[in-house]
Amino acid sequence: xxxxxxxxxxxxxxxxxxxxxxxxxxxxxxxxxxxxxxxxxxxxxxxxxxxxxxxxxxxxxxxxxxxxxxxxxxxxxxxxxxxxxxxxxxxxxxxxxxxxxxxxxxxxxxxxxxxxxxxxxxxxxxxxxxxxxxxxxxxxxxxxxxxxxxxxxxxxxxxxxxxxxxxxxxxxxxxxxxxxxxxxxxxxxxxxxxxxxxxxxxxxxxxxxxxxxxxxxxxxxxxxxxxxxxxxxxxxxxxxxxxxxxxxxxxxxxxxxxxxxxxxxxxxxxxxxxxxxxxxxxxxxxxxxxxxxxxxxxxxxxxxxxxxxxxxxxxxxxxxxxxxxxxxxxxxxxxxxxxxxxxxxxxxxxxxxxxxxxxxxxxxxxxxxxxxxxxxxxxxxxxxxxxxxxxxxxxxxxxxxxxxxxxxxxxxxxxxxxxxxxxxxxxxxxxxxxxxxxxxxxxxxxxxxxxxxxxxxxxxxxxxxxxxxx
Amino acid sequence: xxxxxxxxxxxxxxxxxxxxxxxxxxxxxxxxxxxxxxxxxxxxxxxxxxxxxxxxxxxxxxxxxxxxxxxxxxxxxxxxxxxxxxxxxxxxxxxxxxxxxxxxxxxxxxxxxxxxxxxxxxxxxxxxxxxxxxxxxxxxxxxxxxxxxxxxxxxxxxxxxxxxxxxxxxxxxxxxxxxxxxxxxxxxxxxxxxxxxxxxxxxxxxxxxxxxxxxxxxxxxxxxxxxxxxxxxxxxxxxxxxxxxxxxxxxxxxxxxxxxxxxxxxxxxxxxxxxxxxxxxxxxxxxxxxxxxxxxxxxxxxxxxxxxxxxxxxxxxxxxxxxxxxxxxxxxxxxxxxxxxxxxxxxxxxxxxxxxxxxxxxxxxxxxxxxxxxxxxxxxxxxxxxxxxxxxxxxxxxxxxxxxxxxxxxxxxxxxxxxxxxxxxxxxxxxxxxxxxxxxxxxxxxxxxxxxxxxxxxxxxxxxxxxxxx
Numbered sequence: 017x018x019x020x021x022x023x024x025x026x027x028x029x030x031x032x033x034x035x036x037x038x039x040x041x042x043x044x045x046x047x048x049x050x051x052x053x054x055x056x057x058x059x060x061x062x063x064x065x066x067x068x069x070x071x072x073x074x075x076x077x078x079x080x081x082x083x084x085x086x087x088x089x090x091x092x093x094x095x096x097x098x099x100x101x102x103x104x105x106x107x108x109x110x111x112x113x114x115x116x117x118x119x120x121x122x123x124x125x126x127x128x129x130x131x132x133x134x135x136x137x138x139x140x141x142x143x144x145x146x147x148x149x150x151x152x153x154x155x156x157x158x159x160x161x162x163x164x165x166x167x168x169x170x171x172x173x174x175x176x177x178x179x180x181x182x183x184x185x186x187x188x189x190x191x192x193x194x195x196x197x198x199x200x201x202x203x204x205x206x207x208x209x210x211x212x213x214x215x216x217x218x219x220x221x222x223x224x225x226x227x228x229x230x231x232x233x234x235x236x237x238x239x240x241x242x243x244x245x246x247x248x249x250x251x252x253x254x255x256x257x258x259x260x261x262x263x264x265x266x267x268x269x270x271x272x273x274x275x276x277x278x279x280x281x282x283x284x285x286x287x288x289x290x291x292x293x294x295x296x297x298x299x300x301x302x303x304x305x306x307x308x309x310x311x312x313x314x315x316x317x318x319x320x321x322x323x324x325x326x327x328x329x330x331x332x333x334x335x336x337x338x339x340x341x342x343x344x345x346x347x348x349x350x351x352x353x354x355x356x357x358x359x360x361x362x363x364x365x366x367x368x369x370x371x372x373x374x375x376x377x378x379x380x381x382x383x384x385x386x387x388x389x390x391x392x393x394x395x396x397x398x399x400x401x402x403x404x405x406x407x408x409x410x411x412x413x414x415x416x417x418x419x420x421x422x423x424x425x426x427x428x429x430x431x432x433x434x435x436x437x438x439x440x441x442x443x444x445x446x447x448x449x450x451x452x453x454x455x456x457x458x459x460x461x462x463x464x465x466x467x468x469x470x471x472x473x474x475x476x477x478x479x480x481x482x483x484x485x486x
Numbered sequence: 487x488x489x490x491x492x493x494x495x496x497x498x499x500x501x502x503x504x505x506x507x508x509x510x511x512x513x514x515x516x517x518x519x520x521x522x523x524x525x526x527x528x529x530x531x532x533x534x535x536x537x538x539x540x541x542x543x544x545x546x547x548x549x550x551x552x553x554x555x556x557x558x559x560x561x562x563x564x565x566x567x568x569x570x571x572x573x574x575x576x577x578x579x580x581x582x583x584x585x586x587x588x589x590x591x592x593x594x595x596x597x598x599x600x601x602x603x604x605x606x607x608x609x610x611x612x613x614x615x616x617x618x619x620x621x622x623x624x625x626x627x628x629x630x631x632x633x634x635x636x637x638x639x640x641x642x643x644x645x646x647x648x649x650x651x652x653x654x655x656x657x658x659x660x661x662x663x664x665x666x667x668x669x670x671x672x673x674x675x676x677x678x679x680x681x682x683x684x685x686x687x688x689x690x691x692x693x694x695x696x697x698x699x700x701x702x703x704x705x706x707x708x709x710x711x712x713x714x715x716x717x718x719x720x721x722x723x724x725x726x727x728x729x730x731x732x733x734x735x736x737x738x739x740x741x742x743x744x745x746x747x748x749x750x751x752x753x754x755x756x757x758x759x760x761x762x763x764x765x766x767x768x769x770x771x772x773x774x775x776x777x778x779x780x781x782x783x784x785x786x787x788x789x790x791x792x793x794x795x796x797x798x799x800x801x802x803x804x805x806x807x808x809x810x811x812x813x814x815x816x817x818x819x820x821x822x823x824x825x826x827x828x829x830x831x832x833x834x835x836x837x838x839x840x841x842x843x844x845x846x847x848x849x850x851x852x853x854x855x856x857x858x859x860x861x862x863x864x865x866x867x868x869x870x871x872x873x874x875x876x877x878x879x880x881x882x883x884x885x886x887x888x889x890x891x892x893x894x895x896x897x898x899x900x901x902x903x904x905x906x907x908x909x910x911x912x913x914x915x916x917x918x919x920x921x922x923x924x925x926x927x928x929x930x931x932x933x934x935x936x937x938x939x940x941x942x943x944x945x946x947x948x949x950x951x952x953x954x955x956x
Contacts, residue, residue, distance in 0.1 A: 057550035080527035114629030159584030
């Protein structure tokens with residue numbers, strides 16, 4: 017009798033595979049309030065590493081971290097017309113505090129543009145105060161009717177950047193810089209994710225923005241997931257909150273702004289892009305544990321050898337963990353490390369002692385071979401570097417193989433059943449976009465003919481990338 | 487005419503001095519919803535450094551970070567009787583979500599023992615799963631009627647640790663370990679704060695705990711501030727949430743638990759303990775900027791020299807910033823750095839160039855002297871190390887000079903007008919404690935005769951430390 021697979025195969029039922037992986041790899045549980053989640057230590061460890069890498073990039077972009085309140089007066093939300101229209105249906109409202117009904121209900125922040133602008137108005141006086149570059153790491157709440165852990169949750173964790181600039185050009189350039197040098201760079205060079213940078217259509221823009229830049233990734237089932245967005249807000253919030261500065265030539269001007277965010281959804285993306293039928297595969301530059309040295313048995317000599325290999329790898333700069341939990345059967349631990357997706361496993365058993373070898377098991381390359389213990393300090397870092405490239409190439413190949421060029425709405429809708437379609441925006445337009453929307457298909461982004469990010473929706477040669485999305 | 491002081495002197499009006507310092511040093515602003523706060527970049531930078539130092543210690547104590555939901559079903563809170571009694575008056579309640587009234591209102595977490603236990607009950611099966619050591623960095627909400635920025639705010643940021651153990655002794659030892667090796671160590675060795683470790687009386691214990699360990703600090707006005715608490719929860723929450731494990735000998739047992747927290751209140755404590763009439767004084771091991779090199783004028787040679795000094799110090803391991811904002815008058819920048827409390831300032835002006843000197847201004851030692859540029863790389867690290875000791879000694883001296891030993895309730899109440907009193911617990915007791923409470927004075931903690939933390943309230947020789955508190 018063949019052993020039952022640990023997970024439902026992806027090809028059989030992708031959503032079920034996803035949920036099983038999240039649970040069995042101990043990434044997260046559903047919370048008691050519908051749509052909330054408990055992020056378990058292994059899942060949170062992924063997020064912590066994402067935070068570190070992102071935070072360093074955000075600081076390198078000149079922004080400083082700050083913290084704005086969770087509670088926003090309901091009246092703030094209504095000041096920017098499109099913004100309130102976009103967020104009103106998703107708000108959680110606090111009506112009672114300290115045992116009494118509140119005079120004005122407060123909303124739990126769904127995003128912080130309004131409250132940030134209230135304070136920018138106080139802090140910004142003159143052109144000398146600009147640019148003002150702020151980021152915050154926080155939780156936000158958007159009531160979800162069809163929640164799915166990490167992807168769409170009522171509460172999620174994120175960073176949200178908010179900046180104010182003297183000119184439209186500066187704001188535009190800064191939004192583009194974050195899009196490219198923070199988000200795209202992080203996703204490709206740390207998460208090993210293939211992402212398509214592009215521009216949202218008017219229909220898909222952030223509520224209150226004049227332009228939204230996005231990064232879209234293809235998940236293992238061919239659907240799309242939006243992975244980080246950077247918005248030009250123009251002067252919309254500046255006008256609503258009267259955020260002005262005294263210019264060099266002595267005039268009062270409204271500031272030009274950006275906002276940009278990325279969320280715990282990236283953990284879900286990691287699973288759906290890099291996961292396989294045996295579990296997660298963690299990109300090595302992200303992994304808190306890049307290599308696990310598994311003592312197959314509890315013999316003292318085996319434990320000593322495992323410890324010694326751990327030390328060698330640590331010295332070689334590898335983030336390593338020694339698994340000496342030999343009261344748990346080896347097979348169960350091996351399956352668990354596969355599920356959790358640690359890139360490199362090194363098994364050390366009694367028979368390896370005399371030969372001076374260990375078994376190097378590479379989760380991403382899918383190889384398994386005995387190697388000399390002496391060679392590990394050189395081999396493992398190479399393997400990790402190689403694995404990064406493999407994951408990135410695999411995700412790129414998946415997207416390329418499941419993307420087709422089409423010319424009609426009908427073809428686009430059909431292609432979106434199994435992957436992505438590329439269609440000239442001139443052939444689709446807002447009307448075609450609306451027809452696709454009726455069938456659950458959306459324009460993920462517009463890309464220019466040369467693959468760059470277009471500056472206008474109607475730029476000649478723009479191609480719409482069309483897909484079903486999470 | 488004498489120049490007006492930047493801040494109201496502490497001796498004139500301590501609360502006003504505090505509020506002015508918070509505002510002028512750009513640490514925080516009051517939020518729009520009563521009792522909330524906006525933590526500005528300079529204030530948040532202090533919190534970020536606190537997080538880094540604390541997080542490393544928490545991880546060294548074996549705990550892993552995780553994240554539990556902000557929203558807790560109201561029914562959870564009621565399961566542990568003392569807990570709900572303690573927190574009910576402070577709850578913020580969400581009654582509407584996604585445009586509809588909720589079937590069961592949810593509370594915004596005031597602390598997470600209840601929701602954590604709900605999940606510990608699922609995760610813990612056998613003794614092999616213990617100890618379970620979890621920490622989370624999060625925001626919490628407790629409705630405040632008399633808010634004061636950083637000290638008592640409706641929303642604050644904190645870490646909360648939650649652990650489950652097989653035996654009472656293990657839980658007790660872990661709570662004590664966190665109290666001493668995480669909290670006390672951090673406060674003394676990073677914040678340079680004199681703190682008194684002790685045990686809370688039954689009256690002052692955390693709602694639901696069987697024992698609360700605390701660290702109390704004396705603020706500049708002689709009042710006390712509780713700076714971090716570590717609780718033994720016994721089996722109270724385990725029984726309420728049926729958190730059990732299968733013991734080695736095959737029996738179902740309730741786990742023994744701890745919880746422990748420290749908050750953004752520590753930023754307020756930093757101000758009130760180390761601040762003086764010219765502003766904040768940041769302890770050097772905490773400071774994100776330990777030394778600022780100020781170009782007095784915008785001459786190219788001055789800017790070059792300032793940059794060169796910055797490089798030297800950076801190479802010497804100092805966290806340094808070069809202030810080249812020479813469009814702002816030097817005097818204003820000097821006052822601002824004093825307000826912000828950067829430990830070391832190095833002024834470089836045109837006259838310093840030929841002599842190869844710069845002026846070394848030490849915020850904490852209060853000295854100011856020309857020194858050879860060559861000597862800075864050695865002098866500044868020494869000064870910073872010295873400053874840490876100075877701050878710690880000053881705060882200890884303040885406490886010692888304003889603490890008196892007394893024997894009656896009357897004397898204790900009077901001493902609490904200007905500082906702390908120490909009174910034998912045998913002479914005070916719960917009755918005396920209640921009489922003090924009527925006069926706004928509380929027992930901050932009990933300490934044993936030898937200065938250690940007592941294991942019981944009624945341990946022979948216990949001394950009560952009595953004060954007015956923030």
